[in-house]
Amino acid sequence: MDRCLNNRENAKALAARIAKDAGVDLQDCYQCGKCSGGCPMAGDMDLMPRQIIQYMRLGLMGDVLRSKSIWLCAACHTCVDRCPHDINLPGLIEGARMEAKRRGMIGVKEVDKFTDIFLENVKMFGKNQEVVLEGLYNVTTGHLMQDMVNVPHMLKHKIVGPELNTTKQAAEVKELMLRAQAAENERKRGEQ
Amino acid sequence: MQFSYYPGCSMDTTGITYKLSIEYICSKIGLVLHEIPDWNCCGATAAHSKNKMLALALPARNLAQAEEEGLDLDVAVPCASCYSRMKHTVVAARQDENMRRKLEEIIGMPYKAKADVLNFLEIFSRPEMKRACQEKMYRTLKGMKVACYYGCLTSRPVEVTGASSTENPMEMDEIVALTGAEPVEWDFKTECCGASHQVDAPKAARPLIERIIRNAKANKAQAIITACPLCNLNLDMREGEINKAKGTRYDLPVYQFTELLAVCMGAGAKDIGIHKHFFPAFDLLNEYLRKAGD
Ligand code: SF4
Ligand code: SF4
Numbered sequence: 001m002d003r004c005l006n007n008r009e010n011a012k013a014l015a016a017r018i019a020k021d022a023g024v025d026l027q028d029c030y031q032c033g034k035c036s037g038g039c040p041m042a043g044d045m046d047l048m049p050r051q052i053i054q055y056m057r058l059g060l061m062g063d064v065l066r067s068k069s070i071w072l073c074a075a076c077h078t079c080v081d082r083c084p085h086d087i088n089l090p091g092l093i094e095g096a097r098m099e100a101k102r103r104g105m106i107g108v109k110e111v112d113k114f115t116d117i118f119l120e121n122v123k124m125f126g127k128n129q130e131v132v133l134e135g136l137y138n139v140t141t142g143h144l145m146q147d148m149v150n151v152p153h154m155l156k157h158k159i160v161g162p163e164l165n166t167t168k169q170a171a172e173v174k175e176l177m178l179r180a181q182a183a184e185n186e187r188k189r190g191e192q
Numbered sequence: 193m194q195f196s197y198y199p200g201c202s203m204d205t206t207g208i209t210y211k212l213s214i215e216y217i218c219s220k221i222g223l224v225l226h227e228i229p230d231w232n233c234c235g236a237t238a239a240h241s242k243n244k245m246l247a248l249a250l251p252a253r254n255l256a257q258a259e260e261e262g263l264d265l266d267v268a269v270p271c272a273s274c275y276s277r278m279k280h281t282v283v284a285a286r287q288d289e290n291m292r293r294k295l296e297e298i299i300g301m302p303y304k305a306k307a308d309v310l311n312f313l314e315i316f317s318r319p320e321m322k323r324a325c326q327e328k329m330y331r332t333l334k335g336m337k338v339a340c341y342y343g344c345l346t347s348r349p350v351e352v353t354g355a356s357s358t359e360n361p362m363e364m365d366e367i368v369a370l371t372g373a374e375p376v377e378w379d380f381k382t383e384c385c386g387a388s389h390q391v392d393a394p395k396a397a398r399p400l401i402e403r404i405i406r407n408a409k410a411n412k413a414q415a416i417i418t419a420c421p422l423c424n425l426n427l428d429m430r431e432g433e434i435n436k437a438k439g440t441r442y443d444l445p446v447y448q449f450t451e452l453l454a455v456c457m458g459a460g461a462k463d464i465g466i467h468k469h470f471f472p473a474f475d476l477l478n479e480y481l482r483k484a485g486d
Contacts, residue, residue, distance in 0.1 A: 040384045044396035072396055075237060076384035077348035081358050094241055101242075114392035118238035122250070126232040128201040137391065147391070150429055150470065157468040160205050167232045172300075176253060179298045180246035187245060 005062040012059035018099065019056065022091030029053045035079035035089055045069040049079050049089050056092065065100040069093070071108035110141050123174050126167025131160050193321065195268035196258040196307065197225035198278065200421070201233050203270060207421025209465040210270055213450035214312070216464055220457045221324040225268060228257050234277040237388055248291070249298040251281040256296075256303040266308040268315055272420035273387070275311040276345035279352050282309055311346050312450065313363045313419050325370055329456040332372035336480045339378045339413035340364040340449070341404065343423040347382050358382055368417055368449050371456045372484070378411040380404045385426040401430045405442045415476060416446045424448055429470040445473035455481070 004010040019026050029050075036048040047055065047067040055064050064070065073093045080088050106112045117136045121128050138144050154160045167173055203211040218225060231254045240247035255278065258267050269275040285292040285305035296303050315321060342364060347355035355361060359382060365375035383404055386397030404427065408416050418424040428446040435442055446469070454464050455477055461467055466474050 040386070040400050041389070041396060043399065044393075072389070072393055074344075074384050074387055074389055074397075075241070076344040076387075078344070078382075078384065081348050081350065097241060098243075108393060110392040111389070114388060115238040115241055118236065118388075119242065119246075122233045122235070122238075128233045128236070130202065130205050134391070146394070149433075153470060154206075157465070158208075165201075165204055168230045170232075173232045173250075173253070176249055176299055177246060179300075180243060180249040183249075183294060183298055184243045184245040 005065065008059045011061035014061050014099065015056040015059060015064075018092060018095035021095050022088045024088050024092055026053060026057045028085045029057070029087055030084060032084060034082050034084065035087070038078045038082050040076060040078065041069075041072045041074055045072055049073075049093075052093065052096070053087065053089065056096075061096075061099075064096050065103065065105050066107065068107040070097045070100060071106070071111040073097075110137075110143070113137060113141050119177075123177050124170065125164060126170035126173040127165055129164055129166075132164075193222075193318075193324075194224040194226065194263070194265055195310070195315070196261065196263060196265045197227045198231055198234075198254055198258075198267055198269045198274060199227065200269065200271040200274040202421040202425075206425045207271065209451055209468055210421050210424065210448040213448060213454040213459065213464040214270060216454040216459045217325070217450060217457065220328045220454075221321075223321075223324075226261065226263055226265065228254050228267075229261070230257065234271075234274040236273050236277065240277070240280075245294070245298065247277065248281045248284050249295055251278040252285070252295045252303050253299045253301065254278065255281060255305070255307065255309075256299055256301040258307060259304060260301065264307075266310050268310055268312065270312050270420075271422065272311065272343055272345040273422060275309060276352065278309040281305075282307075283352055311419065313342075313346055313367070316367045316449070316453075317363045322367070322370060325367075325453055325457070329371065329453070330458065331456045331481055332484045333452060333456065333477070333480045334372035334484050336373040336476070337376050337412055337414045338368060338373045338417050338452075339408035339411060339415070339444075340368055340375050340381065340417045341385075341408070341423060341427070342381050343418070343420055344382065344384050344387075346419060364417060364419055364449055368452055371452045373452060373480075375417075376408075376411045376413045378407055378413065380407040385423045387422060387426070390426050390430065398430065398434065401426060402434050402438075402440075405431055405434070405444060408444060409442060413444060416444050417449050417452065418446060419449050428473075431471045445469065445471055445476050447473060 036050045047069045075090045235250035347358045386400040389397035
């Protein structure tokens, strides 16, 4: 794990950076727990949404970045919708997830793989190809048989087929993605 | 009525019944959808969980193409997730001139953020659309009890969607009531279906589906109605799996709201792909159409 996270001051600075990017003042949280109460994924989380904020406040970033929770969040926005202070928790989680990924701390590898394959697909074809996505996902995660029971129905009713449906100027989309990556890097540098 | 149209990646595959039923309705009521010529993926959850600029730029290329067409129309988006991503881009570009210019640079095209992005609930809620639909409906599903499921992204986050209610929206209930079906009151209208976590974190996400179905059933619904290809797929495909794995006997077909409208305008099962559902969807519709004397 990243050593800088063991230094409380560094970790607090990291938390502040993530919070700023999400437009959140960490001190606004009342610790009322409404976010955790309504979170559909809370049942499988190792840090409750309310705790994520409190840990960030305390500078316990190692625990936050190591957690499964930041990968399990479905970005459903129920928490922020119900929060008495409109705290953008999914924004914090998203920021934490990007930091975790940068440090190679992947709490739920399947979620990370799915996202990467999805974007690779878009980079290559301009559109997402469900068949390619599912196939590559199963192969790369080792869950070879996952959802295979549904394939015969999909083929029989032509819900999916072998032909690809791509953006004609897929190369343009690829260029766009490279420029977006550069812009994102620049944006991040500006924040530090 | 006319719109620019962004179908999104799943409309030709897992969203096929949504697509077919929308096309059927268009042909009946003279709604014209101009598909954006060479659209690309909106980025979905994947882009915004990795890279903010990418999440805004992918939709911007589509919106800019719609502008380039010069039709000056708002953009209609059937998928709740695509809708959310596209609308995020419009809002970000309108709020921040620097961001708009940055997006133009990234996509290499002018983008003025003039057009609004609308989901199909917003479109079908317009009085003139309701009137047009009503005029073309000659069959009824009178008495069929349905739970209208909105999911997350047509209502949240509210700064983006401008939704009237995030806990108890009524737009779909009102549209579906045009068919004679009776929307029930229930508690899971805007609970999350788990989206892609049904694939990449199935153990954690499967209970979300079961809770939605269980609550609909407990409130006496006979079917669940959706307005999104992914919400629909998640419920429709997993219901039978849940029954098998847990020995439950859930029996609710899951329709797109446009399927009900199309059926009442005379669509046959083949026209809109009722047989393509994972969970058997034909018998319930047939039963109610017959009851009404069809
Ligand atoms: S609902 Fe808002 S204020 Fe309450 S604990 Fe959660 S983030 Fe803090
Ligand atoms: S956005 Fe994430 S943390 Fe918030 S309620 Fe939804 S799943 Fe839970």
